[in-house]
Amino acid sequence: xxxxxxxxxxLCILSLVLFSxxxxxxxxxxxxxxxxxxxxxxxxxxxxxxxGMNRSLSTIFMLVTCFLVLTSILILIVxxxxxxxxxxxxxxxxxxxxxxxxxxxxxxxxxxxxxxxxQSDILAILFEQKDTALKASNKFLSxxxxxxxxxxxxxxxxxxxxxxxxxxxxxxxxxMKYLEGLMPRRHERTLKTLLxxxxxxxxGFIRGQLMVAxxxxxxxxxxxxxxxxxxGVIIGLSAGALSIIPMLGAIGxxxxxxxxAWLTTGEIGYTGLIAGxxxxxQIIEGNFLTPKLVGxxxxxxxxxxxxxxxxxxxxMGIAGMFLAVPxxxxxxxxxxxxxxxxxxxxxxxxxxxxxxxxxxxxKRKTPKKTExxx
Numbered sequence: 001x002x003x004x005x006x007x008x009x010x011l012c013i014l015s016l017v018l019f020s021x022x023x024x025x026x027x028x029x030x031x032x033x034x035x036x037x038x039x040x041x042x043x044x045x046x047x048x049x050x051x052g053m054n055r056s057l058s059t060i061f062m063l064v065t066c067f068l069v070l071t072s073i074l075i076l077i078v079x080x081x082x083x084x085x086x087x088x089x090x091x092x093x094x095x096x097x098x099x100x101x102x103x104x105x106x107x108x109x110x111x112x113x114x115x116x117x118x119q120s121d122i123l124a125i126l127f128e129q130k131d132t133a134l135k136a137s138n139k140f141l142s143x144x145x146x147x148x149x150x151x152x153x154x155x156x157x158x159x160x161x162x163x164x165x166x167x168x169x170x171x172x173x174x175x176m177k178y179l180e181g182l183m184p185r186r187h188e189r190t191l192k193t194l195l196x197x198x199x200x201x202x203x204g205f206i207r208g209q210l211m212v213a214x215x216x217x218x219x220x221x222x223x224x225x226x227x228x229x230x231x232g233v234i235i236g237l238s239a240g241a242l243s244i245i246p247m248l249g250a251i252g253x254x255x256x257x258x259x260x261a262w263l264t265t266g267e268i269g270y271t272g273l274i275a276g277x278x279x280x281x282q283i284i285e286g287n288f289l290t291p292k293l294v295g296x297x298x299x300x301x302x303x304x305x306x307x308x309x310x311x312x313x314x315x316m317g318i319a320g321m322f323l324a325v326p327x328x329x330x331x332x333x334x335x336x337x338x339x340x341x342x343x344x345x346x347x348x349x350x351x352x353x354x355x356x357x358x359x360x361x362x363k364r365k366t367p368k369k370t371e372x373x374x
Contacts, residue, residue: 021323022316030157032322034164040207041066041165042172059169063162077221080233088231098263194333201329205305208294209244215289216240216281220253223277229257230264239278243285245309246302250285254278304328 021028041062048058168175183191217240224232239253254275261267261274308328312320342348 028316029322030160031164033157033161034166034168036322037063037066037161037165038168038172039203040210041169045169045172056170059166062169063166067162077233077237081237084231084234088234091230095263194337198326198330198333201333202326204294205325205329208290209246211293212285212289213240213243213249216243216249216285219281219284220277223281224257224274227273227277229261229274231260232257235260245306248306250278250282304332 044062045055045058048061049055053061180192217237219236220239221233221236224236229235235253235256238256239249241249242252243249257274257278258271261271265271305325305328308324309321312322312324312327314320316323
């Protein structure tokens with residue numbers, strides 16, 4: 001089969017897979033979560049297998065252990081989150097009034113520049129047009145939720161996710177062996193090299209970034225709480241969770257924390273202290289956590305990760321956001337491989353053309369005349 005036909009064949013396969021994901025996005029979320037859990041826990045299950053434990057038992061043991069750990073964490077943080085959320089909901093009207101008073105001097109400037117008749121007109125534009133914002137927020141949230149909750153209830157997702165994770169983990173070696181058997185024999189070595197590179201990038205990024213996010217969530221929550229910031233636990237945990245996407249957690253947490261500090265105290269020094277917590281957290285992450293836990297060889301640029309997560313969420317909802325980083329890693333490896341192949345071609349090097357020009361034309365050899373013997 002020629003290269004052109006092979007390319008068409010694999011493009012058709014890829015298109016079919018992508019179309020299947022898009023068509024089944026409404027029921028895909030629990031299975032994507034199950035596959036992600038299996039991918040993360042498989043190394044631990046493999047180690048238990050080497051110690052002689054049955055794979056089904058080791059799978060159950062790891063899932064139960066993870067469930068207990070997550071339950072313990074929720075028991076610890078849910079009461080604090082509930083109290084802060086309750087306080088936040090009650091304080092929203094006072095914060096709106098604070099924003100109105102803080103913006104009053106600037107509204108006079110806007111009134112002079114725009115020619116609006118009264119300050120109330122500007123306030124109406126800024127603070128009383130809530131319907132549009134609420135509709136946009138609801139549309140965004142419903143779009144994210146379209147990956148599963150529009151068809152399956154939350155309870156069904158909670159039930160299917162551990163079930164799919166169990167079967168994925170238990171059958172993981174068979175799945176890998178089956179996929180390996182589908183590789184074209186001629187290109188098996190190249191494909192294994194590419195898959196190994198993809199695996200190293202995805203596993204290094206996800207496992208490392210999860211550990212970084214957990215550390216930052218605990219650090220931000222404790223530091224903000226000790227600093228006396230209202231809603232510090234909510235802001236800290238949210239910033240840490242968003243740190244799975246590089247830079248997003250730090251930027252979002254810094255903005256939320258400094259605005260909250262300014263609205264609650266109005267002191268520049270205290271607001272600077274809160275900002276310093278996030279700056280210090282980024283120094284620790286950039287100089288110690290990310291180099292040690294994620295590594296420099298992962299090769300996923302933060303902007304590429306942010307774009308892929310946003311694109312995945314826009315296309316496939318929550319399921320697309322979970323698939324975004326693996327797909328981004330796969331695309332990155334394939335693009336790198338395609339560039340390396342392109343640089344080895346005559347189109348890039350132009351060596352053959354140069355050699356042809358440099359090589360002089362061969363002189364035509366004429367046979368020597370032999371003297372006839374007398």
